Amino acid sequence: MSERVAVVVGAGGGLGLATAVVLADAGFSVTAVDRTEKALEQLPDGISREVGDATDPAVARSVLDRIATESGPPEVLVNTLGAFRPGDVLAATPDDLRVMLDVNLGAALWLSQAVAPYMRRRGGGAIVHVSARPASEPTAGMAAYSLGKAALNHLVRILDLELRPHGIRVNAVAPQLLDTAKNRAVLPPEALAHAVAPEAIANVIAFLAGDLAADISGAIVPAYGA
Structure with missing residues (x-):
């Protein structure tokens, strides 16, 4: 359990898969998490797999507990989960808002709660969530999605204040x-x-998770492409 442990949630998607590979190449012992085993089939050998729906706070906690027991306390948590529903503000439904908040905000909160005690005990760590440009720049036709991601940005800043000490x-x-x-x-x-290619964003995530970004916290790093 002396290895540097990284957890990548949403690893069945293009960005999560690329991030898991980049972190493994950087020397981390990576555990990939997604809702189904099928979603994790494309991962290369050498990356561990865990199945669980992180939008459920109890599941998020149990998955992180299993990883900490089997691999060691995580040094890095990367959350690439996200859901998208288009629609303007006048057409947004309660279900649209609920899903956008559950996936784009809720999972980030539950995962952060679950991993923070392990990072505190090991003396530190890095958490990286994936936001989106509409979270900072109002965009027509993405009302519920933009609100969910904007709430995620604010959560990152609150977590920074509370966890940086x-x-x-x-x-x-x-x-x-x-x-x-x-x-x-x-x-x-x-x-x-x-x-932008997922691999390019994965490299930005790996930078934020690594030692070169030791003085960076509370940042929302834009990666909009050319």
Whole structure:
């Protein structure tokens, strides 16, 4: 249990997969988490897998407890979970808002609560959440999504204030659009002209999680692409 342990949640998605690989290449012992075993099938050998839905606070805690017991207390937590529903503010429904808050805000809160005690006991750690450009810049047609991600940004700043005294750094990276197979299947080529490869964002996440970013906490790092 002397290894540097990193946990990547949402590792079944394009960004989560890329992040797990980058952190493993950087020397971390990585455990990848997603809701189903099938979502984790593309991960390379050498990366551990855990199944659980982090939007449930009890599940988030039990998954982190298992990882800490089996691999050691996490030094790094990366949360790449996210959900998107388009729609303008006048058309937003209670279900739209609930889902956007549960996934884009709730999971970040529950995971941070679950990992913080382990990081405090080990003397420090780094948490990186994934936000989005509409969280900081109002964007028409994304009302519920923007609100969920904006709340995540504020959570990052609150976590920074409360956890930094314990040696725990909390940051977020904010892409605009990722060049993933899922997005290529639903978006026209012109919409993807400025999309960023998941590997590029994963490298930003790895920087924020690593020793070179030891003095950075409470930051929302834009990664919008060209």
